[in-house]
Amino acid sequence: MATTNHISTKWLGNMAFESNNPSGMTFNIDASPDDGGEGAGLRPKALMLSSLAGCSGLDVASLIKKMKLEVDAFHIETIGDLTDEHPKYYGTVRIEYHFYGKNLKEDKLQRAVDLSVEKYCGVMEMFRRFAELEIKVLFHRG
Numbered sequence: 041m042a043t044t045n046h047i048s049t050k051w052l053g054n055m056a057f058e059s060n061n062p063s064g065m066t067f068n069i070d071a072s073p074d075d076g077g078e079g080a081g082l083r084p085k086a087l088m089l090s091s092l093a094g095c096s097g098l099d100v101a102s103l104i105k106k107m108k109l110e111v112d113a114f115h116i117e118t119i120g121d122l123t124d125e126h127p128k129y130y131g132t133v134r135i136e137y138h139f140y141g142k143n144l145k146e147d148k149l150q151r152a153v154d155l156s157v158e159k160y161c162g163v164m165e166m167f168r169r170f171a172e173l174e175i176k177v178l179f180h181r182g
Contacts, residue, residue: 045062046062047059047060047061047062048060049069052068054076054077054078055070055071055075055076055077055078056068056069056070056077056078056080056081057069057070057081067081067082068080068081068082069081069082069083069084069087070082070083071083085120085122085128085130086120088120088130088167089118089119089120089130089133090118091163092118092133092135092161092163092164092167093116093118093135094163095161095162095163095164096116096135096137096153096156096157096161096163096164097114097116099152099155099156099160099161100114100137100149100152100153100156101114103151103152103155103156104149104152107145107148107152109144109145109148109149109152110141110142110143110144110145111139111140111141111144111149112140112141112142113139113140113141114137114138114139114140115138116135116136116137116138117134117135117136117138118133118134118135118136119133119134119136120132120133120134120171121133129170129171130167130170130171131171131172132171132172132173132174133167133171133172133173133174134173134174134176135157135173135174135175135176136176136177136178137149137153137175137176137177137178138178138180139177139178139179139180140180140181141180141181142181142182144179144181146179149177149179150177153175153177157173157175
């Protein structure tokens with residue numbers, strides 16, 4: 041049976057909303073002051089980039105654990121370029137995986153990223169339907 045996510049998003053007044061998550065947690069969404077909001081919440085399009093990085097990051101973290109790799113730190117930079125015309129969407133998204141450590145096994149870390157990008161990450165697959173993806177893996181030793 042297919043999994044269904046049901047999210048409730050409630051208007052708080054002006055341009056602010058509160059949205060829930062199956063985790064039981066909530067977060068606020070708001071427009072910037074330039075767009076009539078108060079800037080007191082997360083922006084919807086930027087949240088999509090966080091979802092992409094979070095989804096792939098969970099895959100890679102799980103694979104780091106399974107492969108017993110030594111990684112001191114790891115972060116993902118996700119840069120989305122919006123189209124000029126409305127409705128604006130991400131035409132190009134650059135995803136950079138940064139790994140830090142003294143004993144990085146680059147081939148295995150590259151494999152972990154490839155598995156996430158090509159096989160496991162559902163959010164990546166959704167993005168692939170509308171954006172050109174540019175993937176980079178960077179290793180920082182020391």
